[in-house]
Amino acid sequence: MRVGVDRDRCCGAGQCVMSAPAVFDQSESDGLVLLRQGWAGSAVRGDVELAVALCPANAISVEDDAGKA
């Protein structure tokens, strides 16, 4: 699936980094989300879905491989 983040919405809570460290990172200067990779394979799919559910600011979006949300 494709993964997108909205840094304007992000409040730096770090739930994404805890859930899917292979995909998400946080900037050391402003604490906001950074993408390590914009695409998540099946191995980390569950982790990314958890990150979407836990993100308190609705800042993560995913789109499955067929292109629909």
Add this chain to the structure above:
Amino acid sequence: MTGTHTDESTVTLPAARGACPFAPPPAYGEARRRSPVSPMSLWDGTAVWLVTGHQQMRTVLLDKRFSADARVPGFPFLSPGRKQLLTKATPSFLRLDDPEHSRLRRMLTGDFIVKRAEAQRPQIQRIVDEVLDRMTGHGSPADLVRDFALQVPSRVICLLLGVPYADHQFFESQTSALVDLSTPPEEIKAAMAELTGYLTRLAERKRREPDDSLLGRLVARGELDEAECAAMGMVLLVAGHETTANMIALGTLALLRHPEQMARLRAEPSLMKGAVEELMRYLSVVHFGLPRAALEDVEIDGTLIRAGEGVLCMLSEANRDEALFQDPERLDITRDARRHLAFGFGVHQCIGQPLARAEMQIALETLLRRLPGLRLAVPYEELEYRTDKAVYGVRELPVTW
């Protein structure tokens, strides 16, 4: 202002707890089973909405039409003292809305990233070991609240802010006056003034003598005036001290009351991360409900909340919502509890959570490892609880080992 609900099922807050000290007041669960958004009234008769469903709470806390600003009409106050405290001239970002909230919060987010909390583990471990050395050095019994649980987060926050250790005692007495709902308004005001004055002087000192502490770096940014710097220090102290302390103490008690799970955790320390999430869910120590006020009319799950009405998001109930947690009244350190809302939700979700998690994991792991004979020094039935405080917990926890 709003009137009072006429519905006879109205719940008055704070409702009394039942027989189990770990469970929230039964009236909140009954309200949740009736409706995830239900009417209730406050100490002064003001009508507010009690939000108890997990999904509904996420919706409310994500919606910018609900304000966290205490100066907004309809904002629910939990006592006369809290009203005084929260309507002061310079609110911290906890009680501001975006964009002002996010401007201030983002000055700190870099200090609270997951990586930094992970890097601070050795320092936290050292603090925990020192505090435990001192406690055991005095011999048993000890009060685990005073001699351990309150010491650890206090020292961690002071380290973070760059508060000299000599001033820690002063901090503990002032911050406990602030969160005590029975403290008269004048005393709350006095404690606020003492702490704000101290932090303002500390900020001035760090402006002259820069250091690498959170407060030192905040001052060095040059974006904040003195009052804002003091407000930042205040919110970190108040928000991070008694919350973490009560989770450590009440968490220890919960494990002592579930000896088979405590034994399992001792044998398999790798379960600690998940166990802390479950303890957060099960205990939900921020127990009076997160306050918000509607800026516009909003419909939540079929209930119309009008502009100028208050809501209280009862975290303990979202954390017992059967839609998410099977058999929610049971402590189970092996369940996946990560969707709990004990740190809140939305843009105000706890900024200190990576640090709080590291503190709780290290404190509990160290206690279990170093004190294999840890047990209560008084009958369980004699323990008293912080039912009247903004952060729930056990008042004293006499233990031996």
